[in-house]
Amino acid sequence: MTEIRTPRLLLRRWSPDDDLAPLADIQADPAVMQHIGDGAPLSLDETAESIERWEDEWDDEGFGVFAVELLGSGELAGAVGLYVPDAPPQIADHIGIQWRLGRQFWGQGYASEAAQASLEFALQDRGIDRVVAAVPDGDTSSPKVLAKLGMAQTGQTNGIRLYAIDLTEFQG
Structure with missing residues (x-):
């Protein structure tokens, strides 16, 4: 089982029995979901389909989106990790990074901490040499996290800013 510990977080595979209800609460929040997918909260x-898709990607690709748990309390804070985007075409079939945290966990550095650990995992454990990200124009928080990770904007298409980092230059 793949697990990563950071100073404050445990990144781990999903346990649908334990994680479904807390993740459903997170993904039902319109503020959390406003810049993810079509921006609609999820049922x-x-x-459950998100968790299944992420677990399938783990099985198929050897990487995926982690469940992010607070070490102190064991509370599920959200989801952070790697995936293969299908759009926009400029980054489709590359390896992307994404995150979504419950609103009560915003502004505490958890997204940056978990994303940093995910990039280190990509480079050191999986030998991935490049990671991309797509950020809708209205999202002002994600670019701050991407900057902390050393990701640079590489382009823009249809209201989406594209970012990438060559992990051979990553300073983990």
Whole structure:
């Protein structure tokens, strides 16, 4: 089982029995979901599909989106990790990084901490040499996290800013 510990977080595979309800609460929040997918909150069934898709990607690709748990309390803070985007075409089939945290966990550095650990995992454990990200124009928080990771904007398409980092230059 793949697990990563940071000073404050445990990044781990998903346990649908334990993680479905707390992740469904996170993904039901319009503020959390406003810049993800079509911007709509997700239902319990859609959240179950998210977990299943992420676990399938782990099985198929050897990487995926982690469940992010606070070490102190064991509380699920959200989801952070690697995935293969299908759009926009400029980054489709590359390896992307994404995150979504419950609103109560915003502004505490958890997204940056978990994303940093995910990039280190990509480079050191999986030998991935490049990671991309797509950020809608209205999202002002994600570019701050990407800057902390050393990711640079590489382009823009249809209201989406594209970012990338060559992990051979990554300073983990």
